[in-house]
Amino acid sequence: MNAKTIQLTINGEARSVDVGAGESLLHLLRRIGFTGVKNGCDEGACGACTVILNGRTVNACLTFAFQAAGGRVETIEFLGNFENPHPLQKALADEGAVQCGYCIPGMILSAKALLDRKAAPTDEEWSLHLDGNLCRCTGYEKIQSALRKLVAAQGGDQ
Amino acid sequence: MSVFKDFVLPRSVDEARAALKQLGAEGMPVAGGTALSFLRHKEPKVAVDLSRAGLSGIAAENGGFEIGAMTSITALREFAAPGWVLDRVAHRFVTQQIRNQSTLGGNITRVFAWCDFPVALLALDASITIASDTPRAVDADEFFAGQPVRLLKAGELVRSIHVPAVRAGEGFGYRKHTRVEADFSQATAAARVKVEKGVITGARVALGASIPMPVRLPAVEQALVGRKGAIHVVNEAVALIGTRTWRSVAGFSQDYIRHLASVAVADAITDAWKAAVEGRA
Ligand SMILES: Cc1cc2nc3c(=O)[nH]c(=O)nc-3n(C[C@H](O)[C@H](O)[C@H](O)COP(=O)(O)OP(=O)(O)OC[C@H]3O[C@@H](n4cnc5c(N)ncnc54)[C@H](O)[C@@H]3O)c2cc1C
Ligand code: FES
Ligand code: FES
Numbered sequence: 001m002n003a004k005t006i007q008l009t010i011n012g013e014a015r016s017v018d019v020g021a022g023e024s025l026l027h028l029l030r031r032i033g034f035t036g037v038k039n040g041c042d043e044g045a046c047g048a049c050t051v052i053l054n055g056r057t058v059n060a061c062l063t064f065a066f067q068a069a070g071g072r073v074e075t076i077e078f079l080g081n082f083e084n085p086h087p088l089q090k091a092l093a094d095e096g097a098v099q100c101g102y103c104i105p106g107m108i109l110s111a112k113a114l115l116d117r118k119a120a121p122t123d124e125e126w127s128l129h130l131d132g133n134l135c136r137c138t139g140y141e142k143i144q145s146a147l148r149k150l151v152a153a154q155g156g157d158q
Numbered sequence: 159m160s161v162f163k164d165f166v167l168p169r170s171v172d173e174a175r176a177a178l179k180q181l182g183a184e185g186m187p188v189a190g191g192t193a194l195s196f197l198r199h200k201e202p203k204v205a206v207d208l209s210r211a212g213l214s215g216i217a218a219e220n221g222g223f224e225i226g227a228m229t230s231i232t233a234l235r236e237f238a239a240p241g242w243v244l245d246r247v248a249h250r251f252v253t254q255q256i257r258n259q260s261t262l263g264g265n266i267t268r269v270f271a272w273c274d275f276p277v278a279l280l281a282l283d284a285s286i287t288i289a290s291d292t293p294r295a296v297d298a299d300e301f302f303a304g305q306p307v308r309l310l311k312a313g314e315l316v317r318s319i320h321v322p323a324v325r326a327g328e329g330f331g332y333r334k335h336t337r338v339e340a341d342f343s344q345a346t347a348a349a350r351v352k353v354e355k356g357v358i359t360g361a362r363v364a365l366g367a368s369i370p371m372p373v374r375l376p377a378v379e380q381a382l383v384g385r386k387g388a389i390h391v392v393n394e395a396v397a398l399i400g401t402r403t404w405r406s407v408a409g410f411s412q413d414y415i416r417h418l419a420s421v422a423v424a425d426a427i428t429d430a431w432k433a434a435v436e437g438r439a
Contacts (some may be wrong), residue, residue, distance in 0.1 A: 004165070016246060021162040021205065044256060045340075056232065062192045063259065066165040066207060067163040110254060131340055132253025 006069040010034070011078035019065035025051065026060035028068075029075060036076035036105045040134075046132035049081055050106030051075050057113045059132070060136060076105035079112065087150060093145035099137035107133045120151050162186075163376050164201035171211045171289050171315065178206050179313030187315060189228060189264035192256055196270060213263070213317065222322040227263025227315070234262060241323025241329040241439055247348075250332075253340045263316045267306050269371060270406055272336060272342040276372040277304050280364035281348035281426075282321050282330070289317035300396045302372055328352045328360075329433030331426035334367075335418045337409070344407055344415060345368035347422035351382070351430035358382045358391075363427060368419040378423065387431045396424045 003018040010029075019028055023144045026049045040048030042061045049060040052074040053067075080086035085093065090109045092098050107130065114121050114129040121129070126147055135143065164187075168174040174282040178185040188194070188202040213228035216237050223242060225234070233396045235248035235257060251274060253259050265275045266286070279286075282360075284298045288310065296309060310316070328350060346367040352360035361382040365371030381395035399420055404412040433439055 021164050022202070044192065047253065047255060050255055056230075057255045058259050059253075059255045061191075062195065062256070064162070064165070064188070064191050064194075064205065066167065066205065067188070067191055067209065069167055069207075070210075116243075128249075131252050133253040 004066075006066060008068050009072045011074060017065075021064075021066065023065045024061055025053075025058075025063040025065050025068050025073070028065040031059060034038045034075045034077055035049070038042065038102055038105060040102065043135070045054070047101055047110065050109045050133060052109055052113050055113070055116065057110050057132070058087075074109065074112075076108060079108065086112075087145075087154075088115075091146045091150035091153075092143065095142050095149065097138055097142035097146040101146075103133055103135040103137075106141060107135065115151075119154070161199075161202040162205040165207060167207050167210060169210050171213065171317065174206055174211045175289060175313045175315060176209055176266070177314060178315070181206070182312045182324075185312065189261040190230070190256075190259040192260050193264060193268060193270070197257050197268070200393065201377050203416045208263075208315070214261070214316075218323075220320070222320055223248040223274070224323065225262055227267075227317055227319065228261050229263075231257040231260045231262070231265070239323075241325060241359045242413055243282070243324050243439060244275075244278065244321065246330075247274055250274070250334045252286045262319055266301075266318050266319070267310075269302065269305060270365050272344075272368050274343055274346045274348075274366070274374070277346045277366035278332060278348045279319065279321065280352045280372060280374050282324075283350070283362060284319055284321045284412075286316060287318045287320065288314055290314040293317070303368070305371075324349065324350065324439040326437060327354060327434060329430040329435070329438065330439060331429030331431075331433065333422040333429070335422055335423045344410060345418040345422040346372075347419070347426040349423070349426040349430040351387075351434050353387060353431060353434040358385055358387055358431065358437070361427070362432075363423060365399070365423055368405055368415045370405055375423065378427075382427065387435065389428070392424050392427050395427065396420050399423060 039050035040046035044059045044062045051060045054071050166177050188205045188207050208408045213226040215226045217224045231248045231251045234244045279298045285295045286301045287295045331349045333347050349363045361379040363378050375400040378395045385391045404415045
């Protein structure tokens with residue numbers, strides 16, 4: 001591996017990391033400890049590896065680490081944890097919208113990227129923005145109702 | 159992922175071009191980077207990342223739109239202006255993540271069978287500007303007459319794409335068939351139709367995904383022009399798609415792919431004709 005150093009911001013923290021020229025952002029993030037980023041298919045089909053790069057969701061498996069140079073990356077670790085969950089994490093847990101959980105970090109980041117742009121998305125906007133996150137367990141209904149309830153509880157009006 | 163042995167992060171088009179010129183066959187432009195896993199190289203290459211080269215953005219210009227090669231599919235979807243129709247193509251493009259990552263330039267420069275934008279650009283009569291020591295514009299017919307990368311010498315890049323606005327009296331139709339919403343396209347069709355006093359006076363119709371490379375359908379276009387718009391006219395024209403080398407796709411018979419293609423073309427023409435008549439673009 002021909003390593004080269006890049007600077008980037010991960011979850012609000014400026015980092016300097018060595019990356020391989022052909023290394024994916026998915027591989028880099030997991031290698032340096034952000035294991036909330038999941039490897040589902042490694043080919044852009046499932047969304048388990050979703051992270052937010054410069055305000056937009058990307059499949060980390062289809063992104064080269066060097067493409068994040070100078071950029072801002074957000075992973076699920078930025079949002080919250082078991083003791084201190086983010087409202088999105090709490091909403092999904094409360095609704096029983098999480099089964100095996102493998103899709104959930106990506107699902108939540110896609111939802112966050114939309115909520116960061118629009119306080120009260122319509123059902124159509126939710127579908128469009130979450131269309132790259134597959135869930136094999138839940139059938140999506142509970143995920144959708146959790147998101148609707150969260151927006152309603154925050155005073156959002158569709 | 160295809161393997162790169164090194165990468166450079168140029169800060170302008172000139173820097174990117176200089177790097178590519180120096181690297182020759184070793185260099186490879188990277189736009190969104192999403193297609194690199196589909197490409198196999200014998201020798202690892204040096205990635206030249208175009209994301210800082212200032213090539214993204216859409217401007218209304220010369221009766222149409224000048225789109226920077228690095229403009230993301232999401233930006234195409236979110237843009238709105240009279241005569242702008244690429245949002246419809248962008249809306250049906252894979253997933254949110256891939257719409258965010260992929261660029262228009264990346265989708266059209268190395269064409270895979272399933273690529274949607276070449277089909278739309280053929281129907282819309284777009285032209286493609288190449289950044290070079292001798293900059294030039296190439297019309298869509300010539301650009302897509304073979305694998306477009308064939309036109310680029312070391313150090314040359316696709317800089318922008320000009321798409322004429324769809325005007326009053328014209329309509330655009332676009333159809334795409336996939337097994338599930340975010341799947342690779344199995345049939346993509348686009349049509350731009352002009353109607354005057356109920357008569358079709360101009361038509362550009364293109365098909366992709368069900369055949370190895372996107373093409374215009376001149377026999378279909380000719381069968382439409384001069385006729386009064388009607389469903390049976392569309393069906394007669396679509397019959398002229400003729401025999402093609404249909405792509406083999408796992409789980410689809412060739413006959414079904416042929417069927418999907420003719421349905422997509424008929425629907426795209428019908429949408430375009432009706433939009434023209436109803437003044438919707
Ligand atoms: C699972 C999946 C499904 C998909 N399904 C579809 C589909 O149904 N329809 C569809 O249209 N697309 C689909 N795509 C997207 C498509 O296959 C390409 O991945 C994408 O369009 C490439 O865009 P990019 O910006 O990422 O280009 P890149 O991957 O960065 O580049 C692609 C090629 O173009 C060259 N290049 C890029 N920009 C320039 C430039 N400005 N000048 C010169 N050369 C350049 C690169 O060197 C490379 O050879 C799918 C992708 C995936 C991963
Ligand atoms: S692991 Fe990246 S999309 Fe599946
Ligand atoms: S909860 Fe199991 S994949 Fe979504």
